[in-house]
Amino acid sequence: MRRIAPGRARGAPIMGAAARAAAARVVRAVIDRGRSLEAALTPELGAIAAEDAPLCRELSFGTLRFEPRLAWLAERLLRQPLPASARDVHALLLVGLYQLDQLGTPPHVAVSTTVEACRHLRQNWACALVNGTLRNFERYQPSLRAEAEASPVARFAHPPWMIQAARRDYPHEWQALLEANNARAPMTLRVNLRATSRELYLRRLAAAGISAAATVHSRCGVTLAAPLAVSILPGFDDGQVSVQDEAAQLAAPLLAPLPGQRVLDACAAPGGKAAHLLEASPQVGELLAVDADDRRLERLRSTLARLSLNARVQTGSALQPQSWWDGRSFERILLDAPCSATGVIRRHPDIKALRRPSDIQALASMQGRMLGALWPLLARGGKLLYSTCSVFPEENHLTVQEFLAATPDATEAGFTAAWGRASPVGRQILPGEGNMDGFFYALLVKH
Ligand SMILES: C[S@@+](CC[C@H](N)C(=O)[O-])C[C@H]1O[C@@H](n2cnc3c(N)ncnc32)[C@H](O)[C@@H]1O
Known part of the structure; x- marks a missing residue:
């Protein structure tokens, strides 16, 4: 019998399940088929409802950002490894664990929507497995997190060879380097000084309610307090600014x-x-x-x-x-x-x-x-x-x-x-x- 989440009308779709299934397909395309994230994500975003797109993007980026850690967690939680034929389910489990371990999604939402995503992936057989694994993460979270601290792959969420190379090349900075890789990058703009000055553009941003600060090393850079679509940026279409890291x-x-x-x-x-x-x-x-x-x-x-x-x-x-x-x-x-x-x-x-x-x-x-x-x-x-x-x-x-x-x-x-x-x-x-x-x-x- 089909399980219904509390408060949901029988047969109504669970909000966000399609985004989670799409993110699982994206993650799988990257980790198994070697596709780039953007190449895998673009068709998925085109195929789902517009309101699901931001969540799908967030889950795809975030799951890949922490994939080595999430795979480590999944391995500990599963009684036996999933068969090679269940790679979609493996990817979905990573998406589920990302929500619980990193994103702070309320557990009842993360679990019910991720379980429902099994059906979107036509992997109905895996509903109980995904449900049990995510609930076990919740149950054993304190000890799992403590154990993860002792594993460099889980703690820094990088493949072992990258951790080794970072330690070798940057003996003093390797931890900060790996942690910085796991952070979200700022959105930085380059002001076209042929068209305007940085000071004037900062004022224009402030007038539009967009908070930003001048960069330190580039004399034409402006870093936004929060990323936003370029279509919202004043003067973008007229060439006053471009997106470019400092x-x-x-x-x-x-x-x-x-x-x-x-x-x-x-x-x-x-x-x-x-x-x-x-x-x-x-x-x-x-x-x-x-x-x-x-x-x-x-x-x-x-x-x-x-x-x-x-x-x-x-x-x-x-x-x-x-x-x-x-x-x-x-x-x-x-x-x-x-x-x-x-x-x-x-x-x-x-x-x-x-x-x-x-x-x-x-x-x-x-x-x-x-x-x-x-x-x-x-x-x-x-x-x-x-x-x-x-x-x-x-x-x-x-x-x-x-x-x-x-x-x-x-x-x-x-x-x-x-x-x-x-x-x-x-x-x-x-x-x-x-x-x-x-x-x-x-x-x-x-x-
Ligand atoms: C780091 S990106 C360049 C970014 C660019 N300078 C910018 O600021 O926007 C490297 C570029 O090298 C190009 N590339 C790869 N192999 C190349 C080759 N043999 N000859 C010329 N370009 C190549 C890639 O297509 C890619 O666009």
């Missing part, structure tokens, strides 16, 4: 192209740094924005159009400039290299599930080859800014050191900064420092 806003002032100089942005899409470069240095001779991904370049084009900025846009590989370069050198090159994105886990919690330890060396090798392929395009006396949103030395100072050792006409151009920490080459910002994303910057000059 750490990413440090690239343009470091590269600082002079009037008339030719600039190459070799991995440019979706265009945040290219747009900032053009806003900050409107007199550049030309900016060539290259990226290997056509679809991401579409986003760059629409960003440039919204901001009324001009760049030459080219699909191509930074590894093979001979297929798109016209032979005229650039005085400034930005190589914002594809990377593990381990500095932006708080924005993309699926990185925890998607990255493998072997990815890091493969990425480092590609990043080194990109540096080597782009260096001949740089004019003598010109500067190349290398950046990643990774926290791993292999992708950052070690890649740059290896490149410098093999390239006699390349040296590091030192810069002073009040942010991050000095690396043997370049500077590293760890996630959460100054409420910024994790980023690495190294500035090189050609002799």
